[in-house]
Amino acid sequence: MxxxxxxxxxxxxxxxxxxxxxxxxxxxxxxxxxxxxxxxNWPPWQLNFWIFVILLASTSIIGVFATFIQIQSQLELGIPWYFPYFITVGSLSILFILGIFWLIGQRRLLPAIIMVGGFMFFILWLVGLVVVAIQLFGPDGSIQSVCDVQVFGKNPKGTSMATMAWLQQRNICQSWQLVFAMALVGTVFFIWVMIMAYQVFVNS
Incomplete structure (x- = not known):
């Protein structure tokens, strides 16, 4: 059995x-x-172009506001809070790009990471953009109005202190315009990378 x-x-x-x-x-x-x-499957050309633009915008804003802080300190004036704020945001954005490079090397670049990180940096850049826009185009005593009257409305010539001062003032006005442009581009491009990450998630 x-x-x-x-x-x-x-x-x-x-x-x-x-x-x-x-x-x-x-x-x-x-x-x-x-x-x-x-x-x-991330689109390589689009991702590389996005990385290049964010690095360009971040380094430009860091350089301009670092120079402004140096000028304010030399003149013994107060430093507005949005100078170190945008320098910090730009530095964190560069660290975010470095983290993306590391994830690409490890083959672990997930769309969820890009979407969450992109949304966080979109908020940070949007705050900076709003503040810069208020300072540059505000209703009362805006930087742009002062530049139009006292800087762009004049054109001194010759090797004089007045000409040197005017060139410095024009450089400051153009730097403000550069910061606004880079802040706008950075904000829009973080929206774009969230859309790109969602499309990668759906298509994969």
Whole structure:
């Protein structure tokens, strides 16, 4: 008489003289385990162009506001809070780009990381953009109105202190315009990278 243990998988034969056991072979007839690994195909040209533009915008704003802080300190004037704020945001954006490079090297650049990070930096850049726009185009005593009257409305010539001062003032006015342009571009491009990440997630 044959008996099988459901725990050990042993098949035994019971007779008058005792019981002998032998191990039975066990097979798995179910479907094979899944080996599918989800991959995300990022558009290389678009991603590289986005990285280049964000690096350009971040470094431009850091350079301009760092110079403004130096000028304010030399003139013994107060430093507005949005100078160090935008320098910090630009520095964090560069660190974010470096993190993206590391994830690309590890083949772990997930769309969720880009969407969450892009949304956070979009808020930070949007705050900076609003503040810069108020300072540059505000209703009362805006920087742009002062530049139009006192700087762009004049054109001194010659090797004089007045000409040197005017050139410095024009450089400051143009730097403010550069900061506004870079802040606007950075804000728009963080919206674009969120859309790009969502498309990569859907298509993959």
């Amino acid at each position: 044959a008996a099988k243990s459901t725990v050990t998988g042993l098949t035994g034969t019971t007779g008058w003289t005792g019981t002998s056991f032998g191990r039975s072979s066990m097979t798995y007839d179910g479907p094979p385990p899944s080996t599918h690994v989800r991959t995300y």
